[in-house]
Amino acid sequence: MADTTLSRRNLLGLAAAAPVAMLLGAGAAAQGAAPCVNPDTLPASQKNRRRSLNFVAQSPDPKKSCGKCAFFTGAAGGCGKCQMLSGGIVSAASVCDSFAPKG
Numbered sequence: 001m002a003d004t005t006l007s008r009r010n011l012l013g014l015a016a017a018a019p020v021a022m023l024l025g026a027g028a029a030a031q032g033a034a035p036c037v038n039p040d041t042l043p044a045s046q047k048n049r050r051r052s053l054n055f056v057a058q059s060p061d062p063k064k065s066c067g068k069c070a071f072f073t074g075a076a077g078g079c080g081k082c083q084m085l086s087g088g089i090v091s092a093a094s095v096c097d098s099f100a101p102k103g
């Protein structure tokens with residue numbers, strides 16, 4: 001009987017904590033999608049290059065992203081540099097038309 005009560009308490013505790021965990025998870029996902037650089041502060045050459053390559057901050061295709069691209073050199077925090085963008089800072093979650101899978 002005591003085990004049943006504890007189980008119910010544990011379940012109630014989990015049920016109460018689940019929405020909080022979901023909110024924290026959503027916050028982490030949103031942070032992961034955050035750009036590594038403010039696009040508004042980029043020099044015109046970087047803006048034009050990104051525009052010409054159809055660069056997007058968040059890849060719509062999980063199989064294609066900067067983090068999986070041969071031109072990407074990773075750094076801390078999910079950010080890195082892209083050779084096609086002359087070393088411009090990109091997020092591992094971004095992508096552009098010049099994506100080339102790592103060999």
Ligand code: SF4
Binds near residue numbers: 066085095
């Ligand atoms: S070439 Fe495109 S997909 Fe590859 S790292 Fe650079 S911006 Fe990302």
